[in-house]
Amino acid sequence: MAHAHESNTKRIWFVFGLLSVITIVEVAFGIVRPDALFKTDFLGMNLLNWLFIILTIVKAYYIVWAFMHLEGENKWLRNAIVVPLVFLILYLCFILLVEGDYIYNIFKDGTIKWNF
Numbered sequence: 001m002a003h004a005h006e007s008n009t010k011r012i013w014f015v016f017g018l019l020s021v022i023t024i025v026e027v028a029f030g031i032v033r034p035d036a037l038f039k040t041d042f043l044g045m046n047l048l049n050w051l052f053i054i055l056t057i058v059k060a061y062y063i064v065w066a067f068m069h070l071e072g073e074n075k076w077l078r079n080a081i082v083v084p085l086v087f088l089i090l091y092l093c094f095i096l097l098v099e100g101d102y103i104y105n106i107f108k109d110g111t112i113k114w115n116f
Contacts, residue, residue, distance in 0.1 A: 015066045022059050026052060045097055053093055057086060 037048040065071055070078045
């Protein structure tokens with residue numbers, strides 16, 4: 001019984017370390033904002049923002065995987081939970097970026113100016 005407890009403790013520390021490293025990388029990139037990532041556009045957005053979105057999805061996936069104990073479940077159950085969430089997150093990002101770009105262009109080039 002003690003052996004199982006030790007492996008759970010190691011598992012908790014591993015999850016904590018992995019999520020901490022990903023968060024530290026996100027914060028470091030947010031502070032430094034390297035020009036190679038910040039000034040390079042890809043699909044209407046700079047690479048730094050794409051990096052943030054990808055790392056956030058990785059963290060969300062791993063949180064669901066570890067804390068909802070999905071690693072021990074059936075493959076179909078895991079996919080039924082995780083795949084729709086990843087799809088909806090990507091879809092939400094797409095809609096926010098397209099609509100945000102449209103509104104930005106309206107205020108930048110249109111007759112309506114930034115009055116708020």
